Amino acid sequence: MVTYIKESLEELKNNVTWLNREHASNYMVVVAVFSILFALAIWGVDELFNFLIQLYFDNVIGG
Numbered sequence: 001m002v003t004y005i006k007e008s009l010e011e012l013k014n015n016v017t018w019l020n021r022e023h024a025s026n027y028m029v030v031v032a033v034f035s036i037l038f039a040l041a042i043w044g045v046d047e048l049f050n051f052l053i054q055l056y057f058d059n060v061i062g063g
Contacts, residue, residue, distance in 0.1 A: 019027070
């Protein structure tokens with residue numbers, strides 16, 4: 001198990017191509033923006049369904 005961890009760390013140091021700080025920062029901003037947009041879209045759909053279900057219960061069922 002210890003050998004596996006040592007070999008994994010060695011591979012991460014020598015064989016993995018890492019992004020530079022500028023590219024990583026740019027991608028982080030893109031991910032953050034799309035995460036916020038996706039969260040807002042989900043919130044909007046949730047509010048729409050909440051409104052429609054409330055409208056249904058108020059008008060159709062009379063509750």
